Structures are given as C-alpha cells and as structure tokens.
Amino acid sequence: MRSSTPLRLPRSPSSLSVATRLALATVLVVAVASGVAAWVIVHQQRNRLIEAKRIAAGMVVDLLVGALAPALDFDDEDGAKQAIEGLRSNPDVVHAAAWSAEAAPPIAELTTGSAPTTPPRPSADATRVSEDAIDVERVVRAPEGGTVGQVSVRFSLAPENQRIEAVRLRIGAGGVAFSAIVAAILIALARRTVVAPLARLTAATRALERGERVRVGVSSGDELGRLAAAFDVMTDAIVEREVLLDAARGRLQELFDHLHEAIVVFGPGGALGEERSRRASEIFGAACAEGASVVDLLYPPSSAAPVEREAFSEWVAIVFDAEADWADVVTLAPAEVTLGRGGDEERTLALSWVPVQSGGALERVMLLAKDVTQERRLELAVATRDREHARQIAVMRRLLAGGGQLFVRFLEGSRRRLDSAAALLDAADGDLDAAGVEAMFQRVHTLKGEARAFELTSLEKDLAAVEVLLGELRIPARRQELLADPETLAVLRSVLARARALLDAAEETFVAESPIGRAVLEQVTVRRGDVDRLVTLTRGAAPAIRELVDSLASRPFGETASALLEEVPRWAERVGKAARVELEGREVGLPPSLAGALGPALGHLARNAIAHGVEAPEERARAGKPPVGVVRISCSLPGPVVVVEDDGAGLDEEALSTRGRSAGTHDAPALEAAFTPGVSTAAKVDELAGWGVGLGAARAELAQVGFEVVAGHGSGGGARFEIRPSAKRRSA
Amino acid sequence: MTKKAKILVIDDSEVVLAQVKARLLREGYELVTTTQTVGAARLMLGCELVVIDYHMPGMDGAEVLASLRHAARAIGAAPLFYLYTSDPKIAPLYSRHGFDGAFTAKGDHEALVTQVAAALRMARLKALSRRS
Structure with missing residues (x-):
C-alpha cells in the first residue's frame, strides 16, 4: 500500500489534554x-x-x-x-x-x-x-x-x-480532598476511555498516511469504539482500493513495458512525469527521469541542430495553449528524430503524440517513440542501392555523352583556383591584405565543397584546415591589418602544394580507372552523325586531312575492351578458374568499323583463352604458375594491331591437327584448324567453349571490316592471337 | 504539408547545389537553385525558404541576405532566410547577420532534411501562435 495523496494529518501545537481539561x-x-x-x-x-x-x-x-x-x-x-x-x-x-x-x-x-x-x-x-x-x-x-x-x-x-x-475548615478540606479524588478518578477514566483510544486513532491515521496498514485496536462499545471500528473499515476500504489501483497500475505498466514504443508523458513546460515504459528507460536512460525536459530528451543541447531544438521548444510552448487546436498543432510536431546523428549510437525514432485531456483541456501529452533505426538503415541501404544503380546509369549516360567530363572540368577548375590562390600568395609578398584573404577563402571554400562532392576525402580535409586558418586570418584582415607572418604564408603555400598533388593523384586514379586512359582528359562530345558526315565529305581529300578525320572518327581501344576487365574474372570463376585481364593501349584510336567488330571478337578470344588456355588453379600450381591466369590484350599502332595473349598451356597443335583432319582440313597448318568451324580441342562443351564456332566467327566478323586474325604461340608458352589489317586493307 | 514548400538554395558550387537539390527533391520539396546572387531575387517568388551559403565569391552571405531582403520587400515576398554553413563559429551568429536561422552540418544532407522540416514547422507554429 502506498500513499499517493498530498494531504497530511495536521499536527496541533501542544496543549492540555482532554482528560486534564x-x-x-x-x-x-x-x-x-x-x-x-x-x-x-x-x-x-x-x-x-x-x-x-x-x-x-x-x-x-x-x-x-x-x-x-x-x-x-x-x-x-x-x-x-x-x-x-x-x-x-x-x-x-x-x-x-x-x-x-x-x-x-x-x-x-x-x-x-x-x-x-x-x-x-x-x-x-x-x-x-x-x-x-x-x-x-x-x-x-x-x-x-x-x-x-x-x-x-x-x-x-x-x-x-x-x-x-x-x-x-473541615468541610473545606473535605471538599478539596473530594475534588482531588474526583479529578484523579476522572482523569484516569478519561485517559483510559477517551484519550488512549483517541491517541490510538491518531497513531493509526498517521500510519495510514505513511502507507501502513494498521488496526486502531479499540474494542469498547461506546462512541469511541464505534469510531475506531468505522476507522478500521475505512482503512480496509482504502487499502483494498490501493491494492486494486496498484494492480491496475501494474497491469498498465506491464502493458507499457510490453509495447515496442518508448512511452513518456509530459505536461506544460515539457516537464516529464513519472510514467515511463521500460523501453523508454532503455532508449533514453537517465534523461527520461521525472522532471526532466522533453525538449532535452529529444534534442539534447550538446548535439541537436539548434533549429530543430528551437522548433520543438516552440511546439511544446504552444501545444498547451488553451486556444490551440490539437488537430492543428499535432501536425506540426516532429514525426521523427535522430539521436546521436553520425555516431556509433545513432538511433532514429518515429514519434507519435497522444493528448491526455481532462475536462476538455489538454492536461498532458503522451509521447510514443518507436525505434525505427533498423528500418531506416534498411531503407537507406535500399535507397543507396537505388541511387547507386541510378548513378551507374547516369555514369553510363555521361560516358555515352562524352565520358567523365564533369570530373575533368572539376580538375581544370580546381587547378585554376589553386593557381589563383598561389598567385595571391606570391603577389602578397609577405603582406596579405583583407581582400587577399577573402579571395583565398572563397576559392578554398568552393574547392573544398567540390572535393567533398567527388569524395576526395584527403583533399577535403586539407582544404578544411586551410579554411579554418584563413577564417582566423579574416578577423585581423577586416581590421585592415596586414598579415606579415611568413610562417602562416609558408603553411598556406605548403597546403596548396599538397592540394595540387592530391588533385594530380586523383587525376591519375581517374585516368587509370578510365576505359580509355588519358584520352578521357581530352575527350569532347560530338555527334556521331556529324563525324560520319565529315568522313564522307573528306573522302578524296588530302592525306593529312583524311588522317585527321580518321583520328577524329576513331574510338579509343579501351572503350571497346574495358568491359572484359570485369567479364573475364567472372567467366573464369564459372568454370572453376581464376583469371584477370591486363589492358595496354587503351587510348589508341580504332577505326569505327573495327571498333564495332572488335568487341565480339575479343569476347570470343577471351573466352577461348579461359576455356583452352588458362589452367585450373591446382594445375597452374603444379606448373609453378600464379593461381590467377592473365589474359593480356594490347593495342598498338600502326595498324592498329591488337594482340590477345594468355599465360596458359598454349594451343595443342597435335590435337588441332587431328581435329582439323577429321573436319577435312588436311593441308592447312595445324593452328589454322582452330578457326575451322566445328573444330575444338575442348573435351566437353560448356558455357564458354567447345562448339568449335567461336574463333571462326571472330575471324569472319573481323574479315568483314578488313582485318584478319592469326593464331600463334606467345612468348610465355601460351596462346597468342593477333588481329591486324588484312593485306587487302594494307594495300588500300 | 511541409513537403510542398518551395525552397531556393544559393551556393557558388554547382556540385553542392546538385546534391542538395537531389536530396530535398526526394523529400517532396520544390527546389530552385542558383550559383548567381545577381538575379536571385526573381527566383524567390513563391519560395517559403531561402537557403544561403555563407561564403561566396565577391560577397558573403550577409551581403547576399541584405540584398535579397531588399528585393523580397520589393516583390512582396516574405520567405525565411536561413544560413547554411558547416562553420560552428558562424552558425550561432545568424541573427546578428539578419538571418532567421541557421542550418548546420553543411554536407550532411540527412541532417539538412530534418533541419529544413523543423524550420518550416517553426514558421507555421509562430504563425499559429500569432493567430491565437
């Protein structure tokens, strides 16, 4: 039993007892x-x-x-x-x-x-x-x-x-003695029959106030006895009600605790009440203690964005306004909050608000906070994947539209900004004035923002440090004080130099990852129809013009071959092997006709290399080779000449000869049999090879655009296929 | 109801603008962006919120704000003007420069989304408070 009433039994100042009076x-x-x-x-x-x-x-x-x-x-x-x-x-x-x-x-x-x-x-x-x-x-x-x-x-x-x-005198003395005796008897009687029962009643009342269950213990049949009995009945009724209330409260708390939501209740001013669910204690800890502020609970002063905290404070102030309409105000409450944003303990809560009204007026508000961190992470992951997918599509579109020209423009613009900043430092000659600091600050600030956009983290951090340094310099600079600190200027020069080095490194990475190598840095977008038209118009023109137009119409070799960088490892994995591609000459220009036919031909040759050339890892280990096979694809001028060479076991001339004879090619060189339809050295047909049609098809496709393909042995013992202009094309 | 607000973002970096625009568009806002402070006033028409980068070439955010407020009065617009910065020293000074508020943690677009929503909610709450 617990006392929930604020009432207290009054304690009167000491006075004569009833019996004495x-x-x-x-x-x-x-x-x-x-x-x-x-x-x-x-x-x-x-x-x-x-x-x-x-x-x-x-x-x-x-x-x-x-x-x-x-x-x-x-x-x-x-x-x-x-x-x-x-x-x-x-x-x-x-x-x-x-x-x-x-x-x-x-x-x-x-x-x-x-x-x-x-x-x-x-x-x-x-x-x-x-x-x-x-x-x-x-x-x-x-x-x-x-x-x-x-x-x-x-x-x-x-x-x-x-x-x-x-x-x-005798009568007087007798009267006094009689009075004393009567008084004593009366006091004793009053103490026994009135004072003592009343004291027990008072003690029982105080015990009841403390939440203890006691009996008055007066059994007499007089008025005091009946009063004590009535008090005991009242105590029983109170206790019984408290037990019922405790049970109801317990059931309610149990209900709270079994809900997934963290539940707290707050009143005017945002002060939290004592009611809270177990989940609330788990999520908020000591911050949800009775009397704490709901504003601090959801928007801690140390970490919340000021505007969010201010908006919620405004809402808490308005929601208890007697004239405020709950239906209107609740729509302006935050629906979600993220605690510890960016930290390890980041937690996102979906918020619901329930009015607790009394007599038609809003008395308190119940906040139900559901932890949706996992859901949001999942949504974010899905959205990120969606965005990544969209980004990949965008990248493809940008590539189709002219390559990574946005990044190239960023590199060019950034270098211009660095040059400009360096020039400001050089011009300062030890005295950097307010305009100089401001100009440098703006350049660095913009450069930092763009570096962040391309996720160049190191560059962004360096530039952020410079921004802080310049920010500190802006204050004296605005007071028209000149900055003649050689150390500061040296630091600025050093960081700008490092930023330039980081830009160079980023460019190298970009070039390395670009399918067309350094050509990407010079690429511009033109309409193919315009180029075709130009080729047509310049037929018969001077050789120098023709050469220039052919160069303009050419497609970088890497654009055709780079897909194999991802495809070859995947193909090898499917047949239990491991292989990678090494590309050389990505920037070499290919005639448009060859660029169109070369892709499928290279695919045939690469699949053939995996199927017939590159050995399984255990076999390569026995032969002392690295576990991952290599397919080298290079392109060079003049020609152009494209060579596909692997580090596998090489072409089995005997087997090819045998199969070639079986196919009716008795007089052809053994290696030529590899191009004969229906001839394959594969022991079985699989998804990569074995049908004996791949190389023949590749040769046929290339022949249509004036190129031939010849088979041979590589310097490392593997198979080697060379694609080169046919004699007819060379003579033309 | 906050999803339909029209927002103008002014920043000197197209890259930053592209990222902010993409994120806020996903939240359902109508976005207008510009790198140019000159002529930005005509873009304010119908905007509830104008977000301004503090550091831009040629003038800082406070100067941009002053000219935009002047222009807003001329065209009868009354948007909220919010500073957008990652500089923790600048953010608390927004009112001194005449801004209605500041969005912090520039670059964290998730944080920007919640801050934009809070700013718009607060504007509506203040309007509600004035009515009552």
Missing part, C-alpha cells in the same frame, strides 16, 4: 459546590448554635432578673452587686450591668476580659444577636408589676464562632 473543570465545579455546601451547612449550624445560646442566655438573664428584683425593689445595692457578681462563673458572660429605677449609672456591673463600653439603659426586654455576642436586656419588675430597674447582659459568641470556623 476535564479534570480541571471538574475540580472547579466540585470546589464551587463544596464551598456552597460548606457555607450552607456552616450557616445553618451557626444559626442553630446561636439560637440555642440565645435561649440559654435568655434563661440565664431571666434567672438573674428573678434574683435582682428583690434587691432592686429594696434598693439593696449589695444584693444587686452580689447577683451580678454571680454571673462571673459563666465563662460566656463578658459584661453585665444592672440599673435601679432611680440611679442613672448601673448599680452593679460585671466586666470580664477587655471591658466593653457600658451599654445604654434598656427600655424594654430585648435580645440582640450580633456577629460576636448576644445582648439580652430585661426590665426588672416588682411582684406587683412596677419597674424596679433594668438589667443587660452580653454573652460572648467566641466559642460558637470558633466551633463554626473549625467546622468550616
């Missing part, structure tokens, strides 16, 4: 209740005590009045004082006074402790209760009912007040 509230309530109860109890108790004391005080004073009445009635002051003094034994009496009816001051007075002020003479019976004393006043009457005096006694309430205070 509940206990404090309870203590407060209990304390107030205890106080009220104590006040009521104490008040009632005090009232009872004071009432009892008031009654008792009344009774004491009434007894005093009974004792005082005779003394006052008879003005017995001593008796009155004795009666008053009798109160001294009562500890509650703090003052007592008796007045006779006549005298103003009390006739008897008793004071204990601190003497209070003598109260005024009472006028009637009364009992007054104050905070700390009870004052009882009585009118003393004679038995017949007349007033004989007054008495006032003050009883102290100190003992009662002390008792009440003691009771108040």
Whole structure:
C-alpha cells in the first residue's frame, strides 16, 4: 500500500489534554459546590448554635432578673452587686450591668476580659444577636408589676464562632480532598476511555498516511469504539482500493513495458512525469527521469541542430495553449528524430503524440517513440542501392555523352583556383591584405565543397584546415591589418602544394580507372552523325586531312575492351578458374568499323583463352604458375594491331591437327584448324567453349571490316592471337 | 504539408547545389537553385525558404541576405532566410547577420532534411501562435 495523496494529518501545537481539561473543570465545579455546601451547612449550624445560646442566655438573664428584683425593689445595692457578681462563673458572660429605677449609672456591673463600653439603659426586654455576642436586656419588675430597674447582659459568641470556623475548615478540606479524588478518578477514566483510544486513532491515521496498514485496536462499545471500528473499515476500504489501483497500475505498466514504443508523458513546460515504459528507460536512460525536459530528451543541447531544438521548444510552448487546436498543432510536431546523428549510437525514432485531456483541456501529452533505426538503415541501404544503380546509369549516360567530363572540368577548375590562390600568395609578398584573404577563402571554400562532392576525402580535409586558418586570418584582415607572418604564408603555400598533388593523384586514379586512359582528359562530345558526315565529305581529300578525320572518327581501344576487365574474372570463376585481364593501349584510336567488330571478337578470344588456355588453379600450381591466369590484350599502332595473349598451356597443335583432319582440313597448318568451324580441342562443351564456332566467327566478323586474325604461340608458352589489317586493307 | 514548400538554395558550387537539390527533391520539396546572387531575387517568388551559403565569391552571405531582403520587400515576398554553413563559429551568429536561422552540418544532407522540416514547422507554429 502506498500513499499517493498530498494531504497530511495536521499536527496541533501542544496543549492540555482532554482528560486534564476535564479534570480541571471538574475540580472547579466540585470546589464551587463544596464551598456552597460548606457555607450552607456552616450557616445553618451557626444559626442553630446561636439560637440555642440565645435561649440559654435568655434563661440565664431571666434567672438573674428573678434574683435582682428583690434587691432592686429594696434598693439593696449589695444584693444587686452580689447577683451580678454571680454571673462571673459563666465563662460566656463578658459584661453585665444592672440599673435601679432611680440611679442613672448601673448599680452593679460585671466586666470580664477587655471591658466593653457600658451599654445604654434598656427600655424594654430585648435580645440582640450580633456577629460576636448576644445582648439580652430585661426590665426588672416588682411582684406587683412596677419597674424596679433594668438589667443587660452580653454573652460572648467566641466559642460558637470558633466551633463554626473549625467546622468550616473541615468541610473545606473535605471538599478539596473530594475534588482531588474526583479529578484523579476522572482523569484516569478519561485517559483510559477517551484519550488512549483517541491517541490510538491518531497513531493509526498517521500510519495510514505513511502507507501502513494498521488496526486502531479499540474494542469498547461506546462512541469511541464505534469510531475506531468505522476507522478500521475505512482503512480496509482504502487499502483494498490501493491494492486494486496498484494492480491496475501494474497491469498498465506491464502493458507499457510490453509495447515496442518508448512511452513518456509530459505536461506544460515539457516537464516529464513519472510514467515511463521500460523501453523508454532503455532508449533514453537517465534523461527520461521525472522532471526532466522533453525538449532535452529529444534534442539534447550538446548535439541537436539548434533549429530543430528551437522548433520543438516552440511546439511544446504552444501545444498547451488553451486556444490551440490539437488537430492543428499535432501536425506540426516532429514525426521523427535522430539521436546521436553520425555516431556509433545513432538511433532514429518515429514519434507519435497522444493528448491526455481532462475536462476538455489538454492536461498532458503522451509521447510514443518507436525505434525505427533498423528500418531506416534498411531503407537507406535500399535507397543507396537505388541511387547507386541510378548513378551507374547516369555514369553510363555521361560516358555515352562524352565520358567523365564533369570530373575533368572539376580538375581544370580546381587547378585554376589553386593557381589563383598561389598567385595571391606570391603577389602578397609577405603582406596579405583583407581582400587577399577573402579571395583565398572563397576559392578554398568552393574547392573544398567540390572535393567533398567527388569524395576526395584527403583533399577535403586539407582544404578544411586551410579554411579554418584563413577564417582566423579574416578577423585581423577586416581590421585592415596586414598579415606579415611568413610562417602562416609558408603553411598556406605548403597546403596548396599538397592540394595540387592530391588533385594530380586523383587525376591519375581517374585516368587509370578510365576505359580509355588519358584520352578521357581530352575527350569532347560530338555527334556521331556529324563525324560520319565529315568522313564522307573528306573522302578524296588530302592525306593529312583524311588522317585527321580518321583520328577524329576513331574510338579509343579501351572503350571497346574495358568491359572484359570485369567479364573475364567472372567467366573464369564459372568454370572453376581464376583469371584477370591486363589492358595496354587503351587510348589508341580504332577505326569505327573495327571498333564495332572488335568487341565480339575479343569476347570470343577471351573466352577461348579461359576455356583452352588458362589452367585450373591446382594445375597452374603444379606448373609453378600464379593461381590467377592473365589474359593480356594490347593495342598498338600502326595498324592498329591488337594482340590477345594468355599465360596458359598454349594451343595443342597435335590435337588441332587431328581435329582439323577429321573436319577435312588436311593441308592447312595445324593452328589454322582452330578457326575451322566445328573444330575444338575442348573435351566437353560448356558455357564458354567447345562448339568449335567461336574463333571462326571472330575471324569472319573481323574479315568483314578488313582485318584478319592469326593464331600463334606467345612468348610465355601460351596462346597468342593477333588481329591486324588484312593485306587487302594494307594495300588500300 | 511541409513537403510542398518551395525552397531556393544559393551556393557558388554547382556540385553542392546538385546534391542538395537531389536530396530535398526526394523529400517532396520544390527546389530552385542558383550559383548567381545577381538575379536571385526573381527566383524567390513563391519560395517559403531561402537557403544561403555563407561564403561566396565577391560577397558573403550577409551581403547576399541584405540584398535579397531588399528585393523580397520589393516583390512582396516574405520567405525565411536561413544560413547554411558547416562553420560552428558562424552558425550561432545568424541573427546578428539578419538571418532567421541557421542550418548546420553543411554536407550532411540527412541532417539538412530534418533541419529544413523543423524550420518550416517553426514558421507555421509562430504563425499559429500569432493567430491565437
């Protein structure tokens, strides 16, 4: 189970727990209740005590009045004082006074402790209760009912007040103790039944937040128990959904991973999301990490062409524009990208773009990149073959139209450019100014481009180096500074000389590969009809003119014979032999009539050389010869004379003689039998020879154009055939 | 949709022009090429993109660009002008010389194909952005 929500359980600042607050509230309530109860109890108790004391005080004073009445009635002051003094034994009496009816001051007075002020003479019976004393006043009457005096006694309430205070203190202490006990019980109970379950619920919530599956573990049947049970049910539901989501995500990832496409997803700004297929990781590596840029992914800043990177950045910026129409914008996305172009790790990806929309708005874009490197390489190879084929056809056409004149023009133009550059250096005489540098730069730049076109790699590299050097010189040159660095000029001269040498080498290669040798360098294209017309018009003209016209009409020997360079090895291979052709005199001009007949005749002679002359490799090895046989074909003037000579076993005169006799040529030289139709020394008929018609046919074709062919033995022991003008032609 | 664009390429080498033309024609573009800077303006008609070699005899690419821009305004054309060079020092300076962009790796025709496509796409994206 994993947490995917960004929500976090809030952590409140520390405060009093619920139990503590509940206990404090309870203590407060209990304390107030205890106080009220104590006040009521104490008040009632005090009232009872004071009432009892008031009654008792009344009774004491009434007894005093009974004792005082005779003394006052008879003005017995001593008796009155004795009666008053009798109160001294009562500890509650703090003052007592008796007045006779006549005298103003009390006739008897008793004071204990601190003497209070003598109260005024009472006028009637009364009992007054104050905070700390009870004052009882009585009118003393004679038995017949007349007033004989007054008495006032003050009883102290100190003992009662002390008792009440003691009771108040006991009640207060009991209330506090009770409150504390209640608070403790409440705290303990709250902790057990509320705080602890809530703490477990909180812990379970935090664990759920961390992605852990836990049970709250509260089994009580109260509200908290039901809350915990509900939480557990919710946890189970969340876990179950997460499991389903994980399974769905896993299936989706598995689906992604089994696709051939590399899949990544990006949002506004081009930031990649966490979703990616395994193939994406294989192709892009760490570059497709979450948060990386899709622009950098497809067009790394270090290697991508700036214009491609800029175009894609523009697309990423626009595609999430609320007003952009996906159907329009997606057509402007790149359909293909090549990573690591030109390197060993070059990879071409075909790109598809899928919108991920939410609420009608484009939220993200899914990129599906299919690796089409192999397909593109195959297509390129096919295209290259097609182009090569087309190029070969073009080459043939160019040859037919006048040979490699494009390359010849390139050689001529390049030499002119090199001459011009060298002249600039010579004219500079140590001071190459801005115009000189610029002119040299342009010449070298163009020359380099054309060298690349003809794949003259060494020349191109040399010229690129010069271009860099000149490029650096252009900066001071533009500031009108003269370049008087002899070393630099020497380097330029040296590289230009090497470029000329490379051009010469390229020309030599071109000539060597040309069917017509050096003649290719002087070849021009003319219409054959014009030449034929010229030949007709100059018949009967002066010999010098005729000779010139014949030369103009002639065809290079190499043009006719060069095809054998490729054909002979192929023919030899077909019959299990190895052979090659050596051509000499490719530039020698042939009369047009001979050029037309010579090709087939040379073909016959070359096939004959392979079939009858050149031995099989093992046989040549036994004879001490190289494994590859050689057929030398040369052309020379005057004549022209064409010689075909091989290094094989030579013509078997005995066998030819025998076969010739069998064919009815009894008187002819043995070698002449080789030209007799039906005569062949081949042991069997194969695709090259054996029918006995080849040489005869060749002789016949050549005879039609005034040439004859004679057989003989070569200097190396092989067969030799010479094609030369017939006696009739020579005499003409 | 980018395959039908008409492109003018100006380079002093016929060989380079022939190769560029052959490759871009295979991609379906319509190509016009010239080695001559004089008179190149009339070839711009209908072109979406003009590709200019930076180094040419007599004037450099920036000078050619200035004259072509002037001519383009005169004929009411507004093609993109892109520098074509293999010189890594020149390429980043294209805007300073007034080009709309630069095609690098001159000589690599496969790279040129993708860069040309990107330039044309970017022009359309900017037009789309202006509309919205």
